Amino acid sequence: MGKASAYDSKRVETGSGAFPHHLVRPRGYPYSANMWSIALKMLLGDKPKYFGLVFGVTFASLLMGQQVSVFISLMTRTAGLIFDLTEADIWVMDRRVRYIDEPEPIRDIELPVVRSVEGVEWAVPFYKGVATVRQPDGLSQVVILVGIDPVSLVGLANDTLQGDARVLLQPQTAMIDKNGYKFMWPGQDFVLGRELEVNDQRLVINAICNAAPTLTTYPTLYVSYTTITQLFPQTRNRLPFVVVKVAPGHRIDDVVRRIEQETGLQALPRIEFAWRSINYFATRTGIPINFGITVFLGVIIGAAITAQTFYLFVVENTKQFAAMKAFGVTNGQLFRLVMLQATFVGVVGYSLGMGLTALFIRSVGNVPAFRGLTLHWQVVAGAAVMITLIIAIAVSVSLIKVFRADPAMVFKG
Amino acid sequence: MTAISLEQVGKVYQSGEVSTVALEQVTLSIPMGELSMLVGPSGCGKTTLISIATGILTPTSGTVTTLGQSLASMTDTQRVLFRRQHIGFIFQQFNLLSTLTAAENAAMPLVAAGMPLAKAVIKANALLARLGLADHCHKLPKQLSGGQQQRVAIARSLVHDPALIVCDEPTASLDGKTGREVMDILRSVANHPQRAVLIVTHDNRVYSFADRIYDMADGKMVGEYTHETYLHKES
Numbered sequence: 001m002g003k004a005s006a007y008d009s010k011r012v013e014t015g016s017g018a019f020p021h022h023l024v025r026p027r028g029y030p031y032s033a034n035m036w037s038i039a040l041k042m043l044l045g046d047k048p049k050y051f052g053l054v055f056g057v058t059f060a061s062l063l064m065g066q067q068v069s070v071f072i073s074l075m076t077r078t079a080g081l082i083f084d085l086t087e088a089d090i091w092v093m094d095r096r097v098r099y100i101d102e103p104e105p106i107r108d109i110e111l112p113v114v115r116s117v118e119g120v121e122w123a124v125p126f127y128k129g130v131a132t133v134r135q136p137d138g139l140s141q142v143v144i145l146v147g148i149d150p151v152s153l154v155g156l157a158n159d160t161l162q163g164d165a166r167v168l169l170q171p172q173t174a175m176i177d178k179n180g181y182k183f184m185w186p187g188q189d190f191v192l193g194r195e196l197e198v199n200d201q202r203l204v205i206n207a208i209c210n211a212a213p214t215l216t217t218y219p220t221l222y223v224s225y226t227t228i229t230q231l232f233p234q235t236r237n238r239l240p241f242v243v244v245k246v247a248p249g250h251r252i253d254d255v256v257r258r259i260e261q262e263t264g265l266q267a268l269p270r271i272e273f274a275w276r277s278i279n280y281f282a283t284r285t286g287i288p289i290n291f292g293i294t295v296f297l298g299v300i301i302g303a304a305i306t307a308q309t310f311y312l313f314v315v316e317n318t319k320q321f322a323a324m325k326a327f328g329v330t331n332g333q334l335f336r337l338v339m340l341q342a343t344f345v346g347v348v349g350y351s352l353g354m355g356l357t358a359l360f361i362r363s364v365g366n367v368p369a370f371r372g373l374t375l376h377w378q379v380v381a382g383a384a385v386m387i388t389l390i391i392a393i394a395v396s397v398s399l400i401k402v403f404r405a406d407p408a409m410v411f412k413g
Numbered sequence: 414m415t416a417i418s419l420e421q422v423g424k425v426y427q428s429g430e431v432s433t434v435a436l437e438q439v440t441l442s443i444p445m446g447e448l449s450m451l452v453g454p455s456g457c458g459k460t461t462l463i464s465i466a467t468g469i470l471t472p473t474s475g476t477v478t479t480l481g482q483s484l485a486s487m488t489d490t491q492r493v494l495f496r497r498q499h500i501g502f503i504f505q506q507f508n509l510l511s512t513l514t515a516a517e518n519a520a521m522p523l524v525a526a527g528m529p530l531a532k533a534v535i536k537a538n539a540l541l542a543r544l545g546l547a548d549h550c551h552k553l554p555k556q557l558s559g560g561q562q563q564r565v566a567i568a569r570s571l572v573h574d575p576a577l578i579v580c581d582e583p584t585a586s587l588d589g590k591t592g593r594e595v596m597d598i599l600r601s602v603a604n605h606p607q608r609a610v611l612i613v614t615h616d617n618r619v620y621s622f623a624d625r626i627y628d629m630a631d632g633k634m635v636g637e638y639t640h641e642t643y644l645h646k647e648s
Binding site: 410 | 467496498504506508521525530570
């Protein structure tokens with residue numbers, strides 16, 4: 001028995017000291033759930049590292065969300081005209097055509113042949129080309145010229161902002177897209193009746209519309225196909241595309257096959273043609289590589305910042321983890337503690353990153369260069385997967401340190 | 414009832430082809446209700462001994478019985494749970510979590526056992542008050558002096574009412590006056606028939622607090638003394 005001492009007067013009583021005990025946890029308490037509040041206090045208490053971790057994840061999320069969205073927007077723009085022409089089910093073109101900006105003229109005689117194919121409800125010409133227009137002040141400007149069927153007006157942008165779409169029924173009359181107008185006459189109000197010169201022919205702008213953005217920032221001028229023939233009379237074959245509506249009761253694939261059999265031309269369902277155009281730009285240009293490098297660097301830098309900061313956070317707490325092990329915290333509890341910290345950082349950083357991405361997209365909504373920019377759910381989901389991977393890497397590296405923390409090390413001063 | 418009983422305990426560290434004998438045929442019996450000290454030069458095996466006695470390390474040979482339980486018969490998880498419930502630790506460097514308050518640090522063993530933090534903190538507050546830290550419960554470790562931090566560590570070691578308190582150089586980082594205050598507390602803690610305090614120390618200023626002193630050298634137990642006989646031997 002211990003000796004009586006002067007210190008008995010302030011003897012520290014901590015309880016009964018009941019003995020022996022059972023090797024079970026206290027009854028009535030959820031196992032380890034309360035370590036969560038400790039985990040968050042550990043994390044949030046070290047503010048520089050917490051903000052560093054959140055910054056890393058936010059940075060990676062923002063770069064992935066923003067850059068991938070811009071990339072998707074650009075790729076979608078390459079097929080903007082195809083997506084806009086919702087009335088048509090099938091596009092008919094020369095067999096050599098690989099995407100919409102590479103039209104090969106077909107003979108005008110092909111149009112009635114296509115119309116005669118079984119299952120075709122209607123088929124109309126559709127022209128898309130590039131032309132140089134001259135303004136009254138002598139300034140030249142490259143424009144995208146879209147020629148549509150003068151009877152049905154199929155292919156015309158649906159959203160007319162000023163004027164009337166039916167003006168295209170008149171010869172040498174054009175409709176211009178809103179952003180093209182702003183591009184050509186920056187800072188000026190919308191005024192109808194402006195004149196342009198194309199191939200020594202006069203063209204009057206009598207309507208303004210809101211059209212799907214295209215890859216380039218060139219203005220889009222809509223004219224009737226008849227006007228196209230007047231603007232370029234010397235060219236015998238001008239027709240690049242015939243767009244087709246499938247009659248009710250017929251399958252698109254069947255009609256596509258019949259058109260190809262009877263005309264020898266290439267026929268593609270609308271969405272397939274759109275994707276073919278997108279794929280062309282995606283596989284044959286440097287756009288995806290450049291965006292891919294940016295996104296890749298974002299992921300790498302984000303992962304490096306997150307993993308390194310998290311690892312340092314764990315390393316600095318190694319002795320504390322070892323002490324916790326010494327007084328009875330299990331590896332399982334420490335695993336859950338570290339996982340909770342990592343998950344918390346991931347959720348906060350990812351939410352901030354996606355929030356900033358959404359804010360960016362919203363703030364540039366009216367900028368012509370960013371028209372059509374949308375945060376797709378696939379981007380949100382993809383970024384979530386990547387952030388989960390980054391967090392998993394950070395946690396894996398750190399957990400090795402936690403699991404290897406030897407409780408005996410705390411006795412070594 | 415003995416707190417710790419070691420029978421012919423040996424420990425050999427193997428590193429590649431090199432073997433280092435840390436403990437050799439150590440036999441020791443530490444009774445309940447006493448404050449015992451383990452003394453000896455650095456590297457003599459004191460840390461290895463307390464690590465084995467608390468189930469942190471397993472011996473190469475011999476048997477270990479702590480608080481009546483054979484540690485060899487337990488799984489790793491059972492040993493962790495055993496420590497959680499029955500052993501309190503006090504370290505030289507305190508090892509408090511810097512982002513937790515004094516009360517939260519003291520409450521850690523209870524929280525680890527599953528008690529809600531708020532409830533555990535109430536219990537820790539009461540204990541800290543008894544240790545003279547009533548006004549410091551909400552402070553972070555960096556806002557406390559070394560002595561106050563060590564008292565928080567003492568509270569952490571006692572909060573779950575363990576039967577065995579193991580201290581590793583508890584006064585080494587403290588000045589003489591503060592070290593004596595800490596020893597006063599540990600002396601008081603040991604005055605309980607169902608509790609034992611084992612202190613590993615180099616600090617000869619605190620030997621007078623011991624009921625029993627175990628002297629080690631080169632991995633062997635070389636003597637067992639009262640503090641009077643030990644000081645007589647030293648002189």
